[in-house]
Amino acid sequence: MKYCEFCLDKKLERDKAEILVIGVPFEGSVNTRGGSSKGPEAIRKASDCIESYSPFFQKDLSDFKIYDDGDITVRGKGKLALEAIAGAVWKRMAKGVKPVFLGGDHSISYGIVKALVSKGYDFNLLHLDAHTDSQDEFSGDFWSYANWVRRARDFFKGDIYQLGIRTGTKEDLDYASKAHRLFLSPQFVEGLRYVSEKSKGKNLYVTIDIDVMDPSLAPGTSNPVYGGLNADHLQALFHALKKTNVIGMDVVEVAPNLDPSGRTAILAAEIVRDAILAWWG
Numbered sequence: 001m002k003y004c005e006f007c008l009d010k011k012l013e014r015d016k017a018e019i020l021v022i023g024v025p026f027e028g029s030v031n032t033r034g035g036s037s038k039g040p041e042a043i044r045k046a047s048d049c050i051e052s053y054s055p056f057f058q059k060d061l062s063d064f065k066i067y068d069d070g071d072i073t074v075r076g077k078g079k080l081a082l083e084a085i086a087g088a089v090w091k092r093m094a095k096g097v098k099p100v101f102l103g104g105d106h107s108i109s110y111g112i113v114k115a116l117v118s119k120g121y122d123f124n125l126l127h128l129d130a131h132t133d134s135q136d137e138f139s140g141d142f143w144s145y146a147n148w149v150r151r152a153r154d155f156f157k158g159d160i161y162q163l164g165i166r167t168g169t170k171e172d173l174d175y176a177s178k179a180h181r182l183f184l185s186p187q188f189v190e191g192l193r194y195v196s197e198k199s200k201g202k203n204l205y206v207t208i209d210i211d212v213m214d215p216s217l218a219p220g221t222s223n224p225v226y227g228g229l230n231a232d233h234l235q236a237l238f239h240a241l242k243k244t245n246v247i248g249m250d251v252v253e254v255a256p257n258l259d260p261s262g263r264t265a266i267l268a269a270e271i272v273r274d275a276i277l278a279w280w281g
């Protein structure tokens with residue numbers, strides 16, 4: 001499917017959109033469990049399998065002007081590729097329009113954050129993930145999904161809140177504990193309270209690695225780690241940020257080839273729907 005079913009008004013013109021859905025089917029460092037380059041396609045397809053209404057937020061996606069802006073396709077890998085993503089995102093951003101990016105591996109968020117900063121946005125970053133993504137080097141690579149947050153720290157001066165963390169090397173966890181505000185997975189509720197308190201009157205960008213979820217709910221991802229978020233945590237997340245100015249979001253690391261049931265992509269689509277209804281409704 002080329003078109004996302006969140007975009008219920010097929011006649012909507014791009015410059016009338018409030019929300020842009022943008023796929024970034026980029027996969028830089030591929031390990032033996034790759035597949036996230038097929039994430040955007042799978043999430044778009046899954047968007048056709050779910051309701052557009054949520055009884056929890058009593059809103060429907062038809063209440064929003066959502067436009068599918070296609071994919072950002074970038075060749076190569078490493079820093080140059082991430083800079084190319086940043087450039088492409090930069091060109092597509094317009095004032096007041098909220099982007100929803102579908103990954104792709106998590107390194108795409110480096111490009112997104114970079115583009116938003118150079119566009120003049122002032123914001124803090126909420127990073128939901130099983131991993132800190134803050135290793136200095138990962139298998140000889142400095143520009144992968146495992147180090148994008150550390151690289152972003154070179155230019156990003158806002159707060160970084162990390163929730164759901166439950167694995168890592170001692171080095172990256174020590175670094176992340178100092179450089180960011182890190183909450184381990186069992187401290188999720190406490191972390192959420194902290195983030196919503198800190199975010200009053202501020203802008204927030206939210207990046208969601210699907211591996212933050214309990215892998216029994218989202219098995220289709222490269223680096224699953226036991227533990228993690230469940231449905232109640234997600235509901236708490238959506239409700240906690242209702243009054244926060246969320247300027248954009250992404251959902252990354254869905255690898256549909258690793259989940260023949262398709263439920264990982266469906267969950268990603270549900271996360272996107274509920275985030276739109278809760279935060280932008």
Ligand SMILES: [Mn+2]
Nearest residue numbers: 106129133209
């Ligand atoms: Mn990640």
